[in-house]
Amino acid sequence: MAAHxxxxxxxxxxxxxxxxxxxxxxxxxxxxxxVVIVGAGPVGLAAAIDLTLRGIKxxxxxxxxxxxxxxxxxxYAKRTLEVLGRLGVAQPCLDKxxxxxxxxxxxxxxQVWQFDLLPEDGHAMPAFINLQQYYxxxxxxxxxxxxxxxxxxxxxxxxxEQGNDGAxxxxxxxxxxxxLSGAWVIAADGPRSTLRGLLGLEWRGEIFExxxxxxxxxMTGDFPPERWFWFEPPFHxxxxxxxxxxxxxxxxxxxxxxxxxxxxxxxxxxxVVPRLKQMLGHDRFELEWVSLxxxxxxxxxxxxxxxxVFAGDSAHQVSPFGARGANSGIQDAENLVWKxxxxxxxxxxxxxxxxxxxxxxxxADENIRHSTxxxxxxxxxxxxxxRFRDATLALARSxxxxxxxxxxxxxxIATVHDTSLSTPDVDRWNGVAQLGAPxxxxxxxxxxxKPIWFLDLLGGTESLVAFxxxxxxxCPLLLExxxxxxxxxxxxxRLDASDGAAFxxxxxxxxxxxxxxxxxxxxxxxxxxxxxx
Amino acid sequence: MTDLQTDSxxxxxxxAYRLLIDAHRGLNDEDSAALNSALILILANHIGDSAVLAQxxxxxxxxLTAGECKAPV
Numbered sequence: 194m195a196a197h198x199x200x201x202x203x204x205x206x207x208x209x210x211x212x213x214x215x216x217x218x219x220x221x222x223x224x225x226x227x228v229v230i231v232g233a234g235p236v237g238l239a240a241a242i243d244l245t246l247r248g249i250k251x252x253x254x255x256x257x258x259x260x261x262x263x264x265x266x267x268x269y270a271k272r273t274l275e276v277l278g279r280l281g282v283a284q285p286c287l288d289k290x291x292x293x294x295x296x297x298x299x300x301x302x303x304q305v306w307q308f309d310l311l312p313e314d315g316h317a318m319p320a321f322i323n324l325q326q327y328y329x330x331x332x333x334x335x336x337x338x339x340x341x342x343x344x345x346x347x348x349x350x351x352x353x354e355q356g357n358d359g360a361x362x363x364x365x366x367x368x369x370x371x372x373l374s375g376a377w378v379i380a381a382d383g384p385r386s387t388l389r390g391l392l393g394l395e396w397r398g399e400i401f402e403x404x405x406x407x408x409x410x411x412m413t414g415d416f417p418p419e420r421w422f423w424f425e426p427p428f429h430x431x432x433x434x435x436x437x438x439x440x441x442x443x444x445x446x447x448x449x450x451x452x453x454x455x456x457x458x459x460x461x462x463x464x465v466v467p468r469l470k471q472m473l474g475h476d477r478f479e480l481e482w483v484s485l486x487x488x489x490x491x492x493x494x495x496x497x498x499x500x501x502v503f504a505g506d507s508a509h510q511v512s513p514f515g516a517r518g519a520n521s522g523i524q525d526a527e528n529l530v531w532k533x534x535x536x537x538x539x540x541x542x543x544x545x546x547x548x549x550x551x552x553x554x555x556x557a558d559e560n561i562r563h564s565t566x567x568x569x570x571x572x573x574x575x576x577x578x579x580r581f582r583d584a585t586l587a588l589a590r591s592x593x594x595x596x597x598x599x600x601x602x603x604x605x606i607a608t609v610h611d612t613s614l615s616t617p618d619v620d621r622w623n624g625v626a627q628l629g630a631p632x633x634x635x636x637x638x639x640x641x642x643k644p645i646w647f648l649d650l651l652g653g654t655e656s657l658v659a660f661x662x663x664x665x666x667x668c669p670l671l672l673e674x675x676x677x678x679x680x681x682x683x684x685x686x687r688l689d690a691s692d693g694a695a696f697x698x699x700x701x702x703x704x705x706x707x708x709x710x711x712x713x714x715x716x717x718x719x720x721x722x723x724x725x726x
Numbered sequence: 727m728t729d730l731q732t733d734s735x736x737x738x739x740x741x742a743y744r745l746l747i748d749a750h751r752g753l754n755d756e757d758s759a760a761l762n763s764a765l766i767l768i769l770a771n772h773i774g775d776s777a778v779l780a781q782x783x784x785x786x787x788x789x790l791t792a793g794e795c796k797a798p799v
Contacts, residue, residue: 566740569747577750577758581743587789592732597739 207327208260208334212347217252218371223361226252227537229375231350231362231388233257235266235326236505236522237381238333242280243530245340246653249537252373253337254364256387258346260334263482264325264409267437267445268516272607272631274318275702276527279653283318285332290322291438296420298599300586302427306596310604315683316634317646321604323418323439325409326519353378353391355499377533377546378501381526386507392498398491398561401512402452403572405486406459410469412478413442422601424571424586428471433571435601436472443481446472447513449572456485488512490561490568496525496550504529509557511564514571514602521560524607525553531653531700535724545725548614556608563603570600607631614699616706616719624689632702635684637677647684648702650677655700655723657716660685661692666716668697699723730781 217224228244230237233255241253269277269286277283298306310320337344351370352363361374380388421436423429432449439445446469450459458464460483470476492509496502505522529549535541573579588595610629618628625633635647650671651658657668671677679685688696688707697706697719706719736742749765750758770779 563740566744569744575750575753575758576755577753577762578747581746581750584786584789585743588785591788592785594732594734594736594739597734597736598743600740600743603740 205262206259207262208331210258210334210344210346212258212367213345214366214368215343215345217373218366218368220371223372223374225359225374225376226250227375228252228377228379228533229254229360229362229373230379230381232380232382232386232505232507233330233334233344233346234381234383234505234522235329235333235519236526237379238330238337239276239280239523240379240381240504240526240530241342241344242282242333242336242340243526243653244534245337245342246280247530247534249534251342252375253342253344254348254350254362254373255344255346256349260327260330262327263484264327264439264443264445266326266329266516266519267323267439268520268604269322269324269329270516270520270605270607271316271318271320273520273523273605274322275631275634275648276523278317278648279702280333280336282329282332282336285335286322286324286329287318289328289440290324291418291440292319292322293418293420293438294320295417296422296601298586298589298601299421299423299426300583300589301425303590305586305589306599315636315681317648318634321516323437323445325439325443328440329519350382350387350391353388353501355501358500360500376500376537379526379529380501380503380507381505381522382507384506384510386503388501389493389503389507392501394493394495394498394503396489396491396510397494398489398510399565400489400491401487401568401572403487404450404452404454404456404459405488405513406446406448406450406454406465406468406483407486408446408448408465408469408483409439409443409481410446410473410478411441411443411481412473414477416444424582424601426472428474429468433601434472444478448472450485454485459485486513488568490565492554492557492561496554496557497546502529502533502546502549504553508553509561511560512568513564514567515560515564515604516602517560517564517605520605521556521608524556525549527701528553534700541724542726548612548725552608552610552612552614555610555612559608560605567600567602571602610703614705614723614725616697616715616722618707620707620709622689622707624687626688626696626704626707628704628707630704632696632698632704633684633687635679635687636681637679637684639678640676642678645677647677651698651702653700653702655720656698657695658688658698659695660690661694663693663695663711666713668716668720697723728775728778730778730785732785 228251230253294310349365354361359376360378418438423434435447437445504525511517615628658671660673705723
């Protein structure tokens with residue numbers, strides 16, 4: 194999660210990796226790589242895997258050599274799962290994760306609202322799964338190792354020097370320091386980013402004073418996999434509380450403590466256990482992990498600094514309500530990687546990387562806006578804010594408008610980028626597809642009649658998806674009726690495709706252009722445009 | 727006569743809620759109460775229908791005891 198945690202120092206190691214020496218450490222001049230990635234969390238790992246799949250050589254550096262306990266980010270959204278699917282990591286996540294759909298909101302003693310993330314038929318991925326971050330990281334590391342990625346543990350970046358055509362990092366290892374060059378450096382080194390510090394970049398945004406206690410408890414029993422949120426529950430003296438299921442019979446509990454809470458005292462089991470007993474109404478649980486956090490909603494001004502690109506928590510932080518931290522970070526990586534690959538392959542100019550900043554800072558602002566509003570509702574700052582909140586909750590029993598105002602976290606959905614890479618529509622469109630948004634999924638059949646998901650068919654390649662006849666184009670073409678079959682007509686409906694229509698998707702599966710009857714010149718112009726020309 | 731509308735009418739309810747929160751940021755409790763009073767009079771006049779206003783008052787009054795109700799879970 195994007196929160197600043199104050200964990201107990203003795204937390205256990207779940208997965209241990211080893212430091213090893215590389216020949217780069219003996220090189221006189223720094224070895225140069227296309228991309229050096231700093232930070233092997235979900236964002237750095239996703240970027241490394243994606244670049245490798247696109248044929249770009251990477252080095253991935255991490256200052257640690259293990260994945261520690263503590264569930265941290267536990268909620269992964271549909272778009273993130275789709276990205277992980279393309280990276281070949283979704284299946285273990287889905288196998289291990291808990292699918293949940295129902296959320297309940299309680300005010301004082303009573304339930305006031307219930308929502309259902311109504312699953313729509315015909316998508317490969319569910320709206321959300323819950324999964325401890327350490328499992329996700331472990332699956333990503335396994336995939337990175339399978340792909341032969343140069344993943345260097347206990348390689349801590351301690352310095353950086355920017356050049357015209359790259360950046361050189363100073364790396365500290367157990368055997369001393371060495372230097373390494375990247376045509377590009379991705380700073381995926383988390384909320385306390387060393388690279389951000391080295392470049393002297395300032396945060397801009399809000400800091401929230403309330404402290405929250407986070408606890409993972411293990412309990413077996415017949416508890417439904419639902420998200421329960423309490424405002425002013427009788428068991429927790431006026432503060433809010435959240436209960437959410439994870440795999441392995443582990444439950445995440447979040448308790449708002451208020452700004453005055455003592456970080457050391459509050460994490461003592463003698464303090465935590467009675468609190469949880471009160472909440473759960475029983476003591477048949479084991480405490481797995483406990484941590485205290487406060488949070489910020491803030492970002493750095495620019496995500497691109499010369500040849501250093503910031504992604505994930507190093508660039509932006511949000512409150513945990515809405516699961517927008519890890520999800521937006523993985524989507525940062527998705528947005529950046531195809532652009533880097535095109536620039537490195539000489540298909541696009543360096544200015545394409547500017548659109549990473551434009552698109553993902555837009556997403557960061559959206560996430561910050563949502564998570565700030567959720568925080569206003571969950572942790573009101575004045576008696577008047579409490580009254581507004583409580584009135585909304587009380588009205589929610591009978592007034593539908595108030596139900597929609599209850600804000601216990603607006604869950605992460607993909608940002609629709611308003612971007613210069615999209616070709617503005619000239620035709621009129623209905624359907625769910627949106628310019629600048631990821632393609633809608635749908636079940637289709639491949640050329641041989643084998644069932645396949647539309648997003649798997651798109652993969653990571655720029656594609657023109659056409660219905661009926663289409664002009665001769667150089668772009669990889671997916672022609673309905675020849676390369677795939679939309680037998681159920683779901684894709685046609687979701688895209689609002691008519692005979693002769695064509696849709697241009699970027700390598701990150703976002704819709705870049707669409708036409709009812711395109712000319713070859715339209716398609717060529719849109720392809721130049723998505724490369725930033 | 728139109729009835730009080732209680733279905734959700736804002737395209738983005740969160741931004742409407744935020745407008746109210748922002749309006750009160752930095753005010754003391756007394757000023758907040760004064761602001762709310764003025765706001766209610768303005769909105770009541772905008773509605774311009776005493777019957778609807780009466781229904782709104784009745785709905786608002788139900789929340790005053792809601793906290794003590796033992797509603798079924």
